[in-house]
Every structure is written in C-alpha cells, then in structure tokens.
Amino acid sequence: MGIAPDAVVVGSGAGGAAVVWRLTAAGLRVLLLEAGPRFDPARDYPLDAPGWERRGFPAPPGSRAEILYGDLGDCDPSDAGLASFDAAHAPRPPTRRVASGSGYAHVLGYGGSTLAYTGEAHRLHPAAFRLRSLTGQGADWPLGYADLEPLYAEAEALIGVAGPSGTGARWRSGPYPMPAHPQSPAARHLGRAAGGLGWDWSDNPRAALSVARDGRPACNYCGQCGRGCPLGDKGSADVTFLAAAEATGLLTVATGAVVTALIVGPGGRISSVDVVRGGVAERIGTPLLFLCAGAVQTPRLLLASASRQAPGGVANGSGQVGRNFMETLAITLSGLAPGLRLSQRGLPADAVSWQFNAGAAVPGVVGGFRLTSATQEAGLNGPVAHGTRLLTGYGTALKAAMRDTFGSALAVAAVGEVIPDERSRITLSPHRRDTQGVPLPVIHSVLTANSLTLLHAMASAARRLLAAAGVGDVVEQYGSWDTFTATHVFGTCRMGHDAATSVTDAWGRAHDHANLYIADASLFPSSGAGESPSLTIAALALRAADRALT
Amino acid sequence: MTPTRREALRLAAASLMLGFSAGRPVQAQGGAGRSTMLGAYVDVLLPGDGMTPSASALAVHEGIMDIAADVEPLARLINLMGDWLDGSGRGAFAALNLADRETLVAHCAAADPDTPEGRFHLLIRLFAIEFYYAAPEALAGFDLAPAPQPMGYPPPWG
Numbered sequence: 119m120g121i122a123p124d125a126v127v128v129g130s131g132a133g134g135a136a137v138v139w140r141l142t143a144a145g146l147r148v149l150l151l152e153a154g155p156r157f158d159p160a161r162d163y164p165l166d167a168p169g170w171e172r173r174g175f176p177a178p179p180g181s182r183a184e185i186l187y188g189d190l191g192d193c194d195p196s197d198a199g200l201a202s203f204d205a206a207h208a209p210r211p212p213t214r215r216v217a218s219g220s221g222y223a224h225v226l227g228y229g230g231s232t233l234a235y236t237g238e239a240h241r242l243h244p245a246a247f248r249l250r251s252l253t254g255q256g257a258d259w260p261l262g263y264a265d266l267e268p269l270y271a272e273a274e275a276l277i278g279v280a281g282p283s284g285t286g287a288r289w290r291s292g293p294y295p296m297p298a299h300p301q302s303p304a305a306r307h308l309g310r311a312a313g314g315l316g317w318d319w320s321d322n323p324r325a326a327l328s329v330a331r332d333g334r335p336a337c338n339y340c341g342q343c344g345r346g347c348p349l350g351d352k353g354s355a356d357v358t359f360l361a362a363a364e365a366t367g368l369l370t371v372a373t374g375a376v377v378t379a380l381i382v383g384p385g386g387r388i389s390s391v392d393v394v395r396g397g398v399a400e401r402i403g404t405p406l407l408f409l410c411a412g413a414v415q416t417p418r419l420l421l422a423s424a425s426r427q428a429p430g431g432v433a434n435g436s437g438q439v440g441r442n443f444m445e446t447l448a449i450t451l452s453g454l455a456p457g458l459r460l461s462q463r464g465l466p467a468d469a470v471s472w473q474f475n476a477g478a479a480v481p482g483v484v485g486g487f488r489l490t491s492a493t494q495e496a497g498l499n500g501p502v503a504h505g506t507r508l509l510t511g512y513g514t515a516l517k518a519a520m521r522d523t524f525g526s527a528l529a530v531a532a533v534g535e536v537i538p539d540e541r542s543r544i545t546l547s548p549h550r551r552d553t554q555g556v557p558l559p560v561i562h563s564v565l566t567a568n569s570l571t572l573l574h575a576m577a578s579a580a581r582r583l584l585a586a587a588g589v590g591d592v593v594e595q596y597g598s599w600d601t602f603t604a605t606h607v608f609g610t611c612r613m614g615h616d617a618a619t620s621v622t623d624a625w626g627r628a629h630d631h632a633n634l635y636i637a638d639a640s641l642f643p644s645s646g647a648g649e650s651p652s653l654t655i656a657a658l659a660l661r662a663a664d665r666a667l668t
Numbered sequence: 669m670t671p672t673r674r675e676a677l678r679l680a681a682a683s684l685m686l687g688f689s690a691g692r693p694v695q696a697q698g699g700a701g702r703s704t705m706l707g708a709y710v711d712v713l714l715p716g717d718g719m720t721p722s723a724s725a726l727a728v729h730e731g732i733m734d735i736a737a738d739v740e741p742l743a744r745l746i747n748l749m750g751d752w753l754d755g756s757g758r759g760a761f762a763a764l765n766l767a768d769r770e771t772l773v774a775h776c777a778a779a780d781p782d783t784p785e786g787r788f789h790l791l792i793r794l795f796a797i798e799f800y801y802a803a804p805e806a807l808a809g810f811d812l813a814p815a816p817q818p819m820g821y822p823p824p825w826g
Contacts, residue, residue, distance in 0.1 A: 165817040169802045206794060208781075300823050338820025348817055460811065463825040501801040501810060506794050512713040512777065513770075517720070520801070521809045 123149035126404040131230020132652040133637035133659040134410030135355035140663035142366040151375040154226025163346030171500035175234040190215040191564030200599035218601040229356035237325035239279040240649035249644040257643035260624035269657035277353035281323035302464020305491040311586035322470040325353030382427040413640040417610040418559040433628040442538035442609035444645040449597025451580040452529035453589035462499035485535025488648035492531035532576035533648035611640035626662035708762035710796040731799040749788040
C-alpha cells in the first residue's frame with residue numbers, strides 16, 4: 119500500500135476509528151484497512167428526494183458481508199405470545215427461529231456500522247462489569263467502570279454526545295459535552311405514562327449534535343438516522359474519530375481492502391497480514407496490529423488464519439475464539455394512541471427508561487433490560503410504514519384512517535441482557551467460502567431459558583407502558599423470539615485475566631500474541647442489560663491503544 | 669430504488685409466496701392487460717378523492733408490475749389472479765362497474781391469506797400503499813414535507 123506503517127488497523131467502525139485517532143494523535147503512521155467502500159453522504163443518503171421512505175441505508179457492492187446461519191434454536195409454542203405480527207400479518211408462530219432479512223445487521227464501509235446506527239451513546243451500568251460476582255452467571259470483566267470512565271468522557275467529547283444533566287448510577291467526572299435534545303411528542307407522551315407507573319424516564323444520551331460544532335451542524339430532526347445522516351451531525355466514526363485522525367496527516371486509508379489472513383511470525387508475534395484489494399493480493403508487514411472487525415468477522419479471521427504456528431487459529435490457545443456469542447435480545451411493540459399528534463417528529467430513541475436495567479430488576483432472571491421511545495427508530499415516522507404496518511382495510515376508509523391517525527403511532531423498544539451459552543458461537547463454514555477463498559462465518563445463536571423469561575418480561579413492560587400511554591391494542595410486535603435480528607453482537611473474543619478462559623488481557627491484547635490487539639465488541643465478557651455498545655467499544659479501543667503506546 | 673430495497677421487496681414477495689403450488693396453471697397474458705387489471709384493482713384500494721389522486725393516477729400499478737418483472741412468483745400470481753378476476757363472468761375486471769369491482773376486491777380481502785385470492789390482496793395492498801404514499805401528491809392533508817431533508821423538522825413540535 120506504499121507505506122511502512124507503525125501500525126495496521128483492520129476495520130474502521132467504532133473500535134478501529136478510535137484506535138487510529140489515538141495512534142495518529144501520538145505520532146504513529148497508521149494504515150487502516152477497511153473491507154467496504156467510502157460512502158458519500160450527499161450522494162448516498164438522499165433524504166431530500168421524494169420516495170425517501172422506500173430507500174434504506176444504501177448497500178453498494180462490497181458493503182455487506184456474506185453471513186451464514188446455523189443453529190438459531192426452536193420456538194416453543196408456549197411462548198407464542200412473543201410471535202411477530204403487524205396489522206397486515208397475523209402471528210404465525212414458527213417451530214424454528216430464522217434469521218430476518220437483515221439478520222446480522224452491519225455495514226462494511228469507512229465508519230463501519232456507525233454509519234447506519236441510531237447513535238445511542240450509552241455507558242454500561244457499573245454492575246455490568248461484575249455480572250458473575252453479582253449473579254453467579256456469565257462472566258466478570260477484567261476491568262471496572264472506573265477504569266473506563268475517563269475514556270468514556272474522552273470519547274463523548276470527540277463525538278459530541280448530547281445527554282441529560284443527571285447521572286444516575288453511571289457516575290460522571292464531568293457533564294455531557296452537549297445539552298440533551300428536546301424530547302419528541304412521542305417521548306413526552308410515554309414519559310407521562312412512565313411517570314404514572316412510577317418508572318424512570320430520562321433523556322437518552324445521543325451521538326447527535328444538539329449544538330453546531332467543529333464544522334458540523336446541529337441536528338435538524340429529520341428523524342432518519344438509520345438511513346444515513348447527510349448533514350454530519352450524527353456522530354458516526356467517519357465524521358468524528360476518523361476525520362480527526364485524517365487531519366494529522368499520518369493516516370493512510372485503504373478501502374475495499376479485504377484482509378484474508380493474519381500471519382504469525384517468530385516469537386508468536388503477528389508479522390503481517392494478507393490483503394486483497396482490487397483483485398490484487400498483498401502481504402503487508404506490521405509491528406503492531408489492531409483487529410477491529412466486529413464480533414463476527416474478528417473471530418472468523420482469527421479462526422481462518424490457522425497455521426502451523428497457530429493450529430487452532432490465531433489467538434486461540436484458550437479455544438475461546440468464536441465462543442460466548444451474544445446477540446441483541448430485543449422486542450418492539452407499537453400501536454396507536456388516540457389524541458396523540460406529531461409522534462413522527464423528533465430525534466429517534468430520544469428517551470430511555472433504565473427502570474429494569476440493573477440489580478434484581480426482573481424476578482428470577484439474570485440481567486435486565488432498558489426501554490426506549492421507538493416510534494422514529496422503528497420507522498413509524500413515515501406514511502408508508504404507518505399504512506402498511508399499523509392499519510388494516512382499504513378504500514376511502516383506509517385513506518381517511520391514514521389522515522386521521524398518522525402522528526399518533528407510538529412504539530416502545532426493549533433491549534435486554536444475553537448470558538453466554540455453549541451453543542451460541544461463530545464457526546467457519548466447512549463448505550462455503552468468499553471470493554477470496556476464506557471460509558464464511560456461521561452464526562449459531564439460541565435463546566436460553568433466561569433469555570426467554572427476560573423477553574417475556576420485556577414485552578410485558580413495553581405493553582404496560584403503551585397501555586398507560588393510552589394505546590388500546592398492540593398492532594405490531596416484532597422481536598427475537600421468532601427471528602434473529604442483531605445490530606449489536608458481542609463476546610466472541612472475550613477479555614479476561616486468565617489465558618485459559620479468555621482471548622485477550624484486560625487491555626485487549628491477545629494472550630498469545632504480544633503485538634495483536636482486539637478492539638471491538640468481541641471483547642465484551644457480558645453484553646450489558648440493553649445498553650448500546652458503540653461508546654463502550656470506543657472507550658475500550660482508546661484503552662487498548664494507550665496500552666500499545668506505553 | 670436502491671438494490672437493498674429492491675431485494676427487500678423481492679424477498680418479501682417471495683416469502684409471501686411460500687406454500688403456493690408451483691404447478692398451478694398459468695395462462696400467458698400480455699403485460700398491458702395485466703397492468704390495466706392491476707390499475708383497476710389498486711384504484712379500489714386507494715381511490716381518488718377531493719384531496720389526493722387515485723393510485724393508478726400515480727402509476728402505482730406500474731411500479732408493482734416493475735417489481736413483478738423481477739419476481740417470477742409474483743408475476744405468476746398476478747397472471748393467475750388476472751385470469752380469475754377477468755373471468756368472473758361479467759367481463760374484464762377493469763371494465764366492470766365500481767360496485768362489481770368492489771365486490772370482487774372484498775372477496776379477495778376476506779379470503780384466507782394462504783389462498784391465491786387472499787395472498788394476492790395482501791401483497792397488492794402492501795405494494796400499493798408503499799408506492800402510493802411514497803409520492804408527494806398523496807401527502808395532502810399530512811403534516812409532512814415531500815422529504816425529510818434539507819429542512820428537517822425543527823422544534824417546537826406542539
């Protein structure tokens with residue numbers, strides 16, 4: 119690629135971007151290898167054209183990886199109340215869980231999946247780091263909230279997180295960089311309902327500028343974060359960490375660069391990586407390697423790099439690479455709230471309830487969950503979604519109902535804890551390979567009894583909140599019980615103190631390879647109880663980079 | 669349409685076709701005839717009124733035919749139901765009076781989704797709403813701009 123880098127970083131999402139920023143700021147020459155393309159917001163996120171609701175986040179060639187699905191578990195009829203449905207589709211409980219159309223929802227591109235994320239900027243609850251100590255299940259982290267707090271603050275400052283003035287259990291060394299966004303009519307309506315139930319309800323910390331800064335405008339509340347932000351107010355990695363790293367002049371970016379293998383050299387150090395770009399294969403030497411490809415592609419690459427020096431796969435002396443996979447346990451319920459107006463307006467996921475997030479929040483269950491105002495994030499802020507998903511009938515009655523009820527849609531999303539299970543893991547396909555000849559990853563992910571009990575509790579809480587908000591009937595429900603849809607995946611290169619039971623140490627450095635660091639959600643020993651992971655990924659990445667620089 | 673959206677529509681249509689008999693006889697018909705039938709059908713689903721045009725006036729049926737060109741099972745279903753609707757005994761569906769067209773659409777709407785009539789209605793209704801309300805002309809009476817950008821929807825929000 120034309121340079122002799124001080125470090126090579128694979129992947130440019132929340133973790134890789136934070137790493138390159140830290141390393142280049144310290145004066146290192148960094149080569150960033152990104153498998154996907156660079157997106158052009160003005161061209162690729164055309165939210166100023168009619169028909170916008172029919173366009174999702176773009177998917178140009180090379181921007182999605184081919185993923186296979188293995189064991190996703192069975193669907194017990196006794197849990198059929200969790201089946202997905204909407205106004206047009208009655209519930210049809212299946213016998214086997216299947217991957218949804220989006221399945222493992224991800225983006226290969228300069229900025230990774232942050233390009234399409236909503237931008238919730240959560241810190242993990244301090245108790246999440248001590249899950250095993252507190253519950254006897256799952257795993258503890260080899261670090262605590264206090265270790266990450268200054269790095270959380272640093273990442274929030276660069277991203278420009280807008281958050282509430284109160285701290286709650288997630289204590290802070292300083293205020294959020296920006297004031298919270300005004301709550302939408304839907305969030306305020308749900309907030310009044312939550313108050314009536316005696317539940318917590320607060321501004322959700324969001325990676326979207328509430329005040330213009332550094333050439334980035336303030337959010338204008340178009341409500342379409344998941345379709346890509348054409349303004350740059352959303353704190354995706356390309357306009358934050360990566361832009362700052364590029365400004366140093368020390369970052370070389372190679373997009374469309376697919377890493378096919380990690381090569382182990384003398385002393386167990388990673389000597390180089392094999393890369394294919396534009397059909398040309400190249401071996402690039404590096405003294406320092408950061409692998410930041412996410413909890414599916416990172417273990418895939420490590421396992422696929424098995425060699426005589428690493429017969430079970432790179433960094434896999436423990437046998438834990440690919441294991442402990444944790445998906446996104448989620449369910450979203452929606453309905454119509456008579457009298458509510460303008461629920462389509464406002465910032466997606468602008469309010470959150472941590473009522474069931476920590477402690478013994480749900481009787482008989484390990485872990486908890488959070489609730490968010492989800493009307494916009496669920497896509498119910500457009501007329502197409504409103505008509506196809508929430509209304510029945512046709513003719514003049516349908517058109518009248520559209521005019522009468524649009525703006526009264528109300529949705530609540532619940533996201534919860536997943537405890538690792540032996541059956542849930544990433545493996546390599548013995549039969550299928552990508553165009554570079556690397557075996558495809560296979561996702562196996564089953565819902566345990568704990569997950570199912572928690573999912574019932576999540577649905578029940580969402581239903582109670584909607585009912586308190588005046589929603590008579592739940593018109594749409596979709597969740598993890600019958601379909602695998604995961605925007606957040608974790609755990610497949612678990613960090614820990616013990617090299618026999620974990621892949622990296624407490625800084626993300628591989629136990630088996632002194633110059634290999636992992637900086638993505640693979641590291642998470644526990645998923646958290648519904649917190650979105652991008653801010654924690656960035657904080658862990660900064661911590662790993664700091665360690666490598668010492 | 670982005671590849672993603674086209675693929676999503678194709679998958680949605682294909683998945684909704686699951687369970688259909690592949691051996692059901694299909695009469696080859698000209699595209700224009702099917703488009704005319706479909707235009708009449710979507711106009712029952714989304715008729716014009718004093719504020720907004722009918723579905724066919726916004727070429728909704730042509731959009732569906734475009735999707736069907738890429739999704740063979742959907743094209744097969746449209747052919748099958750075109751034969752059924754046109755063969756109802758009173759002439760081509762598009763030539764029927766409104767009451768007769770509404771009667772046939774009501775039959776389809778009430779049918780089990782696993783029957784051709786029910787599946788046809790389910791799919792065409794979803795596609796029709798999608799194409800129709802994606803058009804700015806259909807949004808009269810809604811508190812919406814033609815597109816979310818460049819202005820966004822800044823507060824206050826009432």
